[in-house]
Amino acid sequence: MSQPDGPARTLNPLSPLIRLLRLPWRLRRPDLSQVRPTDPGRIDREKARVQARVIRDAFKGEIAAAGPEDRAVKDDADIRFFYRPGHALVQAERLEEVMEWFRGRGEDFRGEPERVEDPVADHLVVLRLPSRRDRGDDVLATVTELNDFFGRSDEDETPPVAAPDHLVYVTTLKPGFCPATEPEVPRSRRPWPPQQPDPIPAPDAKDKVRVAVVDTGLWMDAIDSAASPWLESDDVFADSTDEEHVNSAAIHPYAGHGTFVAGVISCLAPETRIEVEGALTLGGAIWESRIVRQLDEALGDNDHPQLISISAGTHTFGNLPALSFAMLGVKYRLAERDDVLVIAAAGNDASDDEFWPAAFPWAVSVGSVDPDKKVSDFSNYGKHWVKVYARGRNLVNAFPIGTYTCHEPPHAGVVRKFDGLAQWSGTSFSAPVVTGLVAAEMRASKTSPRAAWQAVEATAIDEHDARIHEDIRIVGPLT
Incomplete structure (x- = not known):
């Protein structure tokens, strides 16, 4: 993957399959007239139906779904996972x-x-x-x-x-979601987490930490803009096929997701080379086999990414390990290697069911906490598979300029205008907090991804969360 007059590439060119997964796609809005804003249960179920419809529309109906006990569903509010029919x-x-x-x-x-x-x-x-x-x-x-x-x-x-x-999708299919909220207009013009000062001396280009953000692509207007100056063209980039195109008069759902994630990492770890991959462009989703094919190409490169940040995943048939990711882990010995680390969002359906790939032992699975150190009400959890938590509530970072019309209750139909920043919540955004912390530690200590993660983990605050009846470990800034 090349970029003229830019930094050296970090990943190989993606599979031609990704060229088929291009926006725009249309969202049919359901009738929400009967949903009462004061009825949280009905609102949550309708939100699930709306988000399921985004994916169904994007895949033009060529998709199947399973619900509780891995059986067919009659109501999209009950979907546990989508799968490829036939x-x-x-x-x-x-x-x-x-x-x-x-x-x-x-x-x-x-x-x-x-x-x-x-x-x-x-x-x-x-x-x-x-x-x-x-x-x-x-x-x-x-x-x-x-x-x-x-x-x-x-x-x-x-x-x-x-x-x-x-x-594999950037949004879960139960009440909660990842992102846990639709983007909101921020109250502050400053990013959160705050932008850290550039390291002195600045590392040479060849010594910069290499990060891959596997997401919805990069909205290029955010680079070197006055609204998000931490996204510098020398460090944050994408192949032309991975650029995200946005209609400013009607910003589509999940637009800017990959840009926002890259911005969080860049704020915490300036002078880091971040390449954003446009894998999740079709309704914020892609078949498991196809995203793993792209990761296979990336990991097979001599100049492979040292950190891979994935703010997406899925529940699975029988809660079994996702087979494509399992085979990827076998091929590249991801449980043993020191030179590459996968950091993944734990998902947002307030469940302790494993969410893959985050639940693999070789991945750093990240849940979300609020500023008060309590597990966010949307975050997945589980002492047996969620390794660490970071703040995922009300982060502020780069977002496309334009008009966004909310499509989820209770705000369906509300028009929000953005001028380069948004406030967003979800484990989608707590995961890049950890990625940024690890990248900064790698740069400061000149150490491997695995050793840097262990150093970050050693800083964790131990807390007991009474709501989920578990002890948790928290890293990174909270307020």
Whole structure:
């Protein structure tokens, strides 16, 4: 990936698939006339329906959804995860066994599976599944039977043989959301967290920490602007195909998400090379296999990013580890390496269910706390998988200039005008706080990503949160 007259690249060119995931897309607004502003339960469920509709519209209906107990849903307010209809992910080394299983079950299916894409991270193949004669779900029922046959149990910690191709998204599908709020007009013209002074002496270009922000792309007008001078063209950039295009008269949902995340990192770790990747451009979402394909290309580069910040994820079928990310971790030994670290948002549905990729042991999973050190009411939590918390409530950073019309209750229809900054909440933004802290520590101590993370973790404040009945660890500024 190149940028004329700019900093040296950090990532390889992305898969051509990303070229298909371009905005704009249209959002059909539901009728919210019957939703009472004083009815939080109904508002939360309607918000879930609205956000689900954003994704459904973006994917033009070519998408499937599952709810509680991994069953089909009648109401989008009950969705746990989206998945790719008619397709499954299978471990490459078990492919022949899987194909033999289908041949032995020929009477149960209308045809045989078809391999449709090149391997993902060398260890994973994408299969188009035949339809089932029993009218069961082509993906969920078939994946269940495959894993049962090959001996995968809920207690087994190894990756499953087969899995749905989940949708990874910047917004969760239960009340709470990531972002937890729609962007708001800030009360201050200053960023939060505050902009830190440039290091003295400034590091040489070759010595700068390399960060990849895998998100919605970069709104280029924020770079070197008076509203966000911390986003400097020498350090924050994107390939032309990763630029985010915004209609100032009608800013689309999730616009500026990647720009905001990059701004948080830049404020905490100036003189850091931040490349923003436009992976989540279709309704703020992308298939799991496709985002992992892009990460595979990035990690395979000799000049690979040292820190990868991901403010997106998904719940999964059976709460099992997301198979694409699991295979990526195997290929690159992410649990063992010191030279690369993934930092990921824990998600925002106020749940202790694992959210992937944050829940992998090799990732630094970040939940959100409020300035009073309490876990934010939207944040996912869980002592068994959320490693650390940082403030994710009411951060202020770069946002497109223009008019945004709220589409979620209770503010649906409210018009907000932005002039380069926004206030936003969610674990989407607590994750880059940690990324910025680690990048700053790497620069100051001239140490590896893993060692820098351990140094940041050592600064954590220990608190007990009575609401979730857990002890938590908090890093970074709070007020």
